[in-house]
Amino acid sequence: MILRLTRRDNFWYIDLMRLLFVADGRSPIAQNWIRYFSDRDDEVHLASTFACAPDLRLSSLEIIPVAFSSSVSRGPSTTRQPSGRGLCIRSAVRHWLGPLTIRGASARLRRLSQEIKPDLVHALRIPFEGMLAADAYARGPLVVSVWGNDFTLHARSASLMAHYTSWTMQVADALHADCQRDILLGKQWGFDPARPTLVTPGNGGVRTDLFHPPARPVRSPVVINPRGFRSYVRNDVFFRAIPLVLARQPEARFVCVAMAGEPQAVRWLRQLGIENSVELLPALPHADMADLFRGGQIIASISTHDGTPNTLLEGMACGCLPVAGDLDSIREWIRPGRNGLLVDPDDPASVAAGMLEGLENESLRQQAAGENQKTIAERAEYSHCMAATERFYQRIIASG
Numbered sequence: 565m566i567l568r569l570t571r572r573d574n575f576w577y578i579d580l581m582r583l584l585f586v587a588d589g590r591s592p593i594a595q596n597w598i599r600y601f602s603d604r605d606d607e608v609h610l611a612s613t614f615a616c617a618p619d620l621r622l623s624s625l626e627i628i629p630v631a632f633s634s635s636v637s638r639g640p641s642t643t644r645q646p647s648g649r650g651l652c653i654r655s656a657v658r659h660w661l662g663p664l665t666i667r668g669a670s671a672r673l674r675r676l677s678q679e680i681k682p683d684l685v686h687a688l689r690i691p692f693e694g695m696l697a698a699d700a701y702a703r704g705p706l707v708v709s710v711w712g713n714d715f716t717l718h719a720r721s722a723s724l725m726a727h728y729t730s731w732t733m734q735v736a737d738a739l740h741a742d743c744q745r746d747i748l749l750g751k752q753w754g755f756d757p758a759r760p761t762l763v764t765p766g767n768g769g770v771r772t773d774l775f776h777p778p779a780r781p782v783r784s785p786v787v788i789n790p791r792g793f794r795s796y797v798r799n800d801v802f803f804r805a806i807p808l809v810l811a812r813q814p815e816a817r818f819v820c821v822a823m824a825g826e827p828q829a830v831r832w833l834r835q836l837g838i839e840n841s842v843e844l845l846p847a848l849p850h851a852d853m854a855d856l857f858r859g860g861q862i863i864a865s866i867s868t869h870d871g872t873p874n875t876l877l878e879g880m881a882c883g884c885l886p887v888a889g890d891l892d893s894i895r896e897w898i899r900p901g902r903n904g905l906l907v908d909p910d911d912p913a914s915v916a917a918g919m920l921e922g923l924e925n926e927s928l929r930q931q932a933a934g935e936n937q938k939t940i941a942e943r944a945e946y947s948h949c950m951a952a953t954e955r956f957y958q959r960i961i962a963s964g
Contacts, residue, residue: 581957582607584682586673586697587689588633589625592850593711593767593874594688600768600950609680611673613693626676630663631692655721655795662692663724670699677702683961686740687732690714695728698735705960711766712742712794713869715749719947727917727944728752738960740953741873742766743893762956767874769946770881772852777883777933778858782791785923786818788860788884790853792822796869798889798909799823803832803842808916810841819856822847857882861929862922865889872897877944878880880904881934885929887918901928903935 583601587594589612602608602621609624613633618625673696677685686707687697694708719729733739733754740762741747747761787809791797800819809816818838823829824846833839848856853875857863863879865888872893880886880897888894889909898904905921908914921931 575743578831579607581961582609582680582683582807583957584609584611584677584680584685586611586613586628586685586687586693587709588612588614588693589618589627590614595620596767596946597661597688597950597953600946600953604954607852609676609682611676613669613674613696624680626672628669628672628676628696630665630696632660632665633692658692658717659721659725663695663722663728666692666695666699666728669696673697673700674702684957687955690726690729690732691718694732694736698728698732699739701735705739705964706735707740707957707960708732708736709766710739710741710750710871712871712873714871715746715753717796717869720755737964738762738956740764740956743896745893745896746871760956760960762953764949764953765874765877765944768953769949770874770877770944771850771946772881774854774916775857775881775940776854777877777881779935781926781930782859782861782883784859784861785813786860786864787816787818787887787919787923788821788856789818789823789862789864789866790821790856790875790879790922791873792847793826793828794867797865797867799829799866799911800832801909801915802864802866803836803838804912805915805919806841807836808840808912809923810838812920816841816919816923818842819845819860821845821853821856824867853878854882857884860884862887862919864915864919865894866907866915867891868909870894877940880932881940881944883933883937885922885932887915887922897939903932903939 583606589610595618598620607623610622611626611628613630615627668947670882684705685697687694688709689711697706719726730753733750738760739750739755744763751757767910806818829844833842857879863884863886865873865876867889870891870893876886886898886904890906898905904919907918
């Protein structure tokens with residue numbers, strides 16, 4: 565590969581790069597990130613831990629299953645995943661036994677890296693992509709991204725998960741996270757504080773040409789829950805809060821994405837008698853999510869573990885008032901009572917109070933919409949964040 569060097573701001577920049585991404589190739593989050601570099605005409609290679617056929621211009625695609633990912637059906641990661649007890653069992657199996665599969669998979673990744681000779685390897689997520697890349701480490705530099713609850717949930721779930729998380733942090737040459745909290749946690753898990761770090765949204769940022777406020781304020785009391793079923797999202801608390809909201813706001817409507825046909829969600833609707841107030845939707849494409857957010861007053865993100873949820877930022881960009889679990893990472897984006905509301909994710913009464921405050925306080929919604937539009941433009945806009953990432957890559961490569 566022929567590299568062109570230019571000098572800007574007292575640094576030499578490599579204009580074209582040969583990049584190897586280790587990622588779940590089904591993931592829209594990973595695809596959004598990788599697409600920036602493939603569209604930039606960099607030489608992009610993808611080692612995917614799941615079978616996939618992403619709509620990306622790639623120089624090569626290699627499927628390297630790890631932690632039983634070959635047993636998961638082909639298709640986008642936004643398709644229905646196990647919920648309830650099935651989700652807990654699958655997570656436990658991957659946490660306890662998944663690390664045992666890393667060594668075999670890493671040999672394949674090491675051979676691939678030796679063939680490609682990338683300028684930089686970037687693993688998008690610690691379990692199990694970062695662990696795989698760290699074990700396969702053959703030549704640098706290696707960038708590792710922290711996603712959401714890699715430290716707060718997965719790392720402590722089993723002794724081998726803790727071991728490989730620590731090893732990944734020790735090996736990584738650079739660290740990317742979607743919140744400052746995870747940069748601090750990365751250092752606690754062994755990342756060298758002298759090495760470079762970057763904080764930007766995990767999917768690269770918000771495409772503000774797509775995610776933008778509606779032309780007119782939303783008058784209908786609509787609450788949107790975009791999180792689907794995840795082990796750390798308290799959908800049980802969210803659904804139990806709905807009757808408390810309806811007791812005071814009977815016209816309120818609740819739209820839940822990636823829950824259509826979910827047996828547990830359907831049971832909650834029946835048990836709580838809220839079938840007429842809740843709509844369960846399938847997973848939606850990005851453009852449809854933007855339209856959905858523009859029709860809502862509130863985005864609810866009720867979780868006990870999180871970094872910076874991409875859907876939370878996208879909902880904020882579309883003018884929705886965020887009502888989210890009170891976590892350190894979320895406080896990096898939300899100032900309670902100014903641009904959103906924070907609630908106890910374990911308490912239906914607290915969640916209901918937050919949603920009622922958002923539905924009934926029009927001035928707060930208007931103030932938050934203005935502040936959040938400015939915040940997204942300054943800190944989370946896709947083209948700005950990915951340009952910063954490009955410079956981050958180039959400086960790491962040049963310093964190596």
